[in-house]
Amino acid sequence: MWLPCGCTSKYVASSFARRTLASYLHVSGRSRCNVAAFMPEAAGLEGVSGRAALRELSVSNSESFWAAVARHRLCWSTPFHTVQDCDLSRGKIKWFEGGKLNVSVNCLDRHVHTCPERVALIWERDERGSEMKYTYGELLEMTCRLGNLLRRHGVKRGDCVTIYMPTCPLAVASMLACARIGAAHNVVFAGFSADALAERIRDAQSSTVITVNQGVRGGKVTELKKTVDTAVQSCPTVKQVFVAMRTDNPVTMTARDIAMEEEMLKEDVVCEPAVMNSEDVLFLLYTSGSTGKPKGLVHTQAGYLLYAALTHRYVFSYHDGDVFGCVADIGWITGHSYVVYGPLANGATTVLFESTPIYPDPGRYWDMVERLKINQFYGAPTAIRLLLKYGDQWVNKYDRSTLKTLGSVGEPINTEAWEWYHRVVGDGRCPVVDTWWQTETGGICIAPRPSDPDAEIVPGMAMRPFFGINPVLMDTEGEVLTSNNTSGALCMAQPWPGMARTIHNDHQRFIDTYFQPYPGYFFTGDGAYRSEEGYYQITGRLDDVINVSGHRIGTAEIEDVVNQCPAVAESAVVGYTHSIKGQGVYAFVVLKKGIDVQEADLSRQLNGMVSEKIAKYASPDFIQFAKRLPKTRSGKIMRRVLRKVVESDLEGLGDLSTLDDPAAVQEIIQGHEKLL
Numbered sequence: 001m002w003l004p005c006g007c008t009s010k011y012v013a014s015s016f017a018r019r020t021l022a023s024y025l026h027v028s029g030r031s032r033c034n035v036a037a038f039m040p041e042a043a044g045l046e047g048v049s050g051r052a053a054l055r056e057l058s059v060s061n062s063e064s065f066w067a068a069v070a071r072h073r074l075c076w077s078t079p080f081h082t083v084q085d086c087d088l089s090r091g092k093i094k095w096f097e098g099g100k101l102n103v104s105v106n107c108l109d110r111h112v113h114t115c116p117e118r119v120a121l122i123w124e125r126d127e128r129g130s131e132m133k134y135t136y137g138e139l140l141e142m143t144c145r146l147g148n149l150l151r152r153h154g155v156k157r158g159d160c161v162t163i164y165m166p167t168c169p170l171a172v173a174s175m176l177a178c179a180r181i182g183a184a185h186n187v188v189f190a191g192f193s194a195d196a197l198a199e200r201i202r203d204a205q206s207s208t209v210i211t212v213n214q215g216v217r218g219g220k221v222t223e224l225k226k227t228v229d230t231a232v233q234s235c236p237t238v239k240q241v242f243v244a245m246r247t248d249n250p251v252t253m254t255a256r257d258i259a260m261e262e263e264m265l266k267e268d269v270v271c272e273p274a275v276m277n278s279e280d281v282l283f284l285l286y287t288s289g290s291t292g293k294p295k296g297l298v299h300t301q302a303g304y305l306l307y308a309a310l311t312h313r314y315v316f317s318y319h320d321g322d323v324f325g326c327v328a329d330i331g332w333i334t335g336h337s338y339v340v341y342g343p344l345a346n347g348a349t350t351v352l353f354e355s356t357p358i359y360p361d362p363g364r365y366w367d368m369v370e371r372l373k374i375n376q377f378y379g380a381p382t383a384i385r386l387l388l389k390y391g392d393q394w395v396n397k398y399d400r401s402t403l404k405t406l407g408s409v410g411e412p413i414n415t416e417a418w419e420w421y422h423r424v425v426g427d428g429r430c431p432v433v434d435t436w437w438q439t440e441t442g443g444i445c446i447a448p449r450p451s452d453p454d455a456e457i458v459p460g461m462a463m464r465p466f467f468g469i470n471p472v473l474m475d476t477e478g479e480v481l482t483s484n485n486t487s488g489a490l491c492m493a494q495p496w497p498g499m500a501r502t503i504h505n506d507h508q509r510f511i512d513t514y515f516q517p518y519p520g521y522f523f524t525g526d527g528a529y530r531s532e533e534g535y536y537q538i539t540g541r542l543d544d545v546i547n548v549s550g551h552r553i554g555t556a557e558i559e560d561v562v563n564q565c566p567a568v569a570e571s572a573v574v575g576y577t578h579s580i581k582g583q584g585v586y587a588f589v590v591l592k593k594g595i596d597v598q599e600a601d602l603s604r605q606l607n608g609m610v611s612e613k614i615a616k617y618a619s620p621d622f623i624q625f626a627k628r629l630p631k632t633r634s635g636k637i638m639r640r641v642l643r644k645v646v647e648s649d650l651e652g653l654g655d656l657s658t659l660d661d662p663a664a665v666q667e668i669i670q671g672h673e674k675l676l
């Protein structure tokens with residue numbers, strides 16, 4: 001039987017627990033928070049006498065904290081018996097074992113039970129002013145029909161379904177339908193090329209793909225079904241493709257293709273939820289690392305959902321009845337955690353944004369805020385920087401009085417953009433929360449709130465660790481830096497329920513990437529600065545991953561494509577500071593001997609190859625042809641030097657004594673100056 005949270009006698013909290021936790025965890029205290037079942041094993045949490053103390057306890061006695069939160073926030077069919085079983089040195093992470101639940105029940109049924117007419121989704125379609133609303137009852141019905149359809153077509157518990165769709169209600173229903181029947185999903189960003197999609201389908205071994213006939217974004221139509229057709233040609237595992245209709249234009253259907261909406265109508269509106277173990281896989285999500293091959297990070301059921309829900313509620317000061325507007329695409333982790341799972345687990349109204357910040361004009365976001373009465377707006381600095389350039393009038397035209405919190409994610413937000421977001425968009429009255437996290441962390445780890453809703457927020461700083469998060473900075477020797485006003489490699493000293501569990505089919509890579517560099521710690525790949533006051537500021541990646549318009553891409557992935565060109569001997573790709581995109585892509589290319597081509601033609605060809613093999617956003621902004629690359633005597637390309645050259649920071653070139661041939665650097669500098 002599915003138990004509504006807090007309804008079993010076993011979970012009735014003591015009145016003490018109810019009182020204390022109500023006052024701490026409910027951020028603003030403006031509305032009532034039901035914490036009746038928050039603390040069944042109250043002993044560990046007793047004596048907490050303030051937000052700071054609760055935060056401290058969430059780290060010092062994290063088991064008690066997470067156990068209490070998990071019992072309260074999630075709806076279990078069988079309670080868990082073990083809160084955590086983790087060993088970071090071995091990359092072993094398990095939470096809430098023994099517990100059984102269904103994620104779709106947590107995101108839908110329990111809200112339908114109490115308020116079926118509440119709006120779950122507002123689909124802000126590309127065509128301005130044509131938004132569509134879906135209640136929790138309707139979303140549950142869609143999910144159940146789709147779950148039944150997938151089951152009827154042989155999708156089983158443990159299978160992995162690839163979803164290649166724009167942000168739309170059927171995409172959300174597809175994710176939840178997978179969760180309902182116990183299949184994992186693998187959402188691939190609809191901007192990825194056929195090759196990139198195929199690589200992810202193959203790695204996930206999907207036999208089922210869900211897509212739409214065409215996508216529509218910024219007034220342009222994209223041929224998503226055709227891209228799937230091309231991709232599946234090199235995916236022997238794919239047996240069936242479900243095709244939903246986003247536009248009225250018919251597409252060629254083959255024997256493998258199934259008209260999704262038509263078939264859904266034939267299905268029952270009730271779909272028995274699979275009873276899942278806490279640690280069963282919920283989804284894979286591919287992301288870039290420092291090698292060429294994207295890694296399929298694995299997130300599991302209970303811990304991920306709990307962490308997404310809790311961070312959604314407290315980082316943004318979400319209150320029941322609020323309209324939450326995260327404009328991320330569902331193809332990224334931000335879309336998973338803060339468009340879909342976090343808000344739906346909390347019974348929120350969540351916005352699905354299908355368009356772009358400047359379509360049909362640069363007032364799009366704020367027009368949407370006014371029309372949909374959005375209370376929390378969560379977006380990326382790259383869009384803020386772009387909109388800032390268009391001027392305040394596009395913001396001031398619209399009523400933004402519903403806004404309460406503004407969020408930023410995915411890349412560092414520079415002070416100018418932060419100030420503008422705060423002063424112009426938020427009228428100086430909405431806190432701006434710069435949230436740091438990753439695909440790997442499942443949810444927000446460092447953000448200004450919620451430790452203290454009245455605490456100061458410093459522009460451009462992620463500030464404070466979330467409940468249960470224990471960040472440390474490491475020096476180059478692998479020692480923990482204990483003082484403040486210091487910079488180092490950002491690691492986490494303790495596990496938390498939302499963290500990824502492994503890399504699909506490659507646990508050793510998971511260990512090598514995240515747990516080997518600093519044994520006993522989770523290494524984030526980012527550097528950070530801790531201020532005198534103990535606040536964190538992210539300083540950027542420490543590996544060969546760059547961040548273009550908030551999209552993470554490994555430079556090695558781009559090099560792999562460039563090197564496939566027959567004219568290219570070798571290449572090196574680095575990021576450089578870009579005023580809108582945050583980082584741009586700069587490629588150094590060495591041609592094979594005797595190759596005689598027009599550089600402009602070859603540049604076009606290389607750009608086309610990168611767009612085709614990865615995605616448009618990965619395409620180099622600059623391609624510099626060079627006779628050779630600066631290398632160490634052992635033959636390693638000195639990327640550090642290349643990064644300094646593209647930033648025109650010649651003072652900062654550093655120690656060049658290990659260079660094989662110092663003249664190579666001079667050539668590179670001259671070539672760079674010519675290109676600008």
Ligand code: PRX
Nearest residue numbers: 409410411412434435436437438439538552
């Ligand atoms: O370098 C950090 C940067 O984005 C990386 C994670 O990318 P991804 O897994 O695609 O997830 C993006 C959305 C959570 C991080 O390693 N990053 C993310 N948020 C911030 C950030 N850099 C600076 N400030 C942030 N708030």
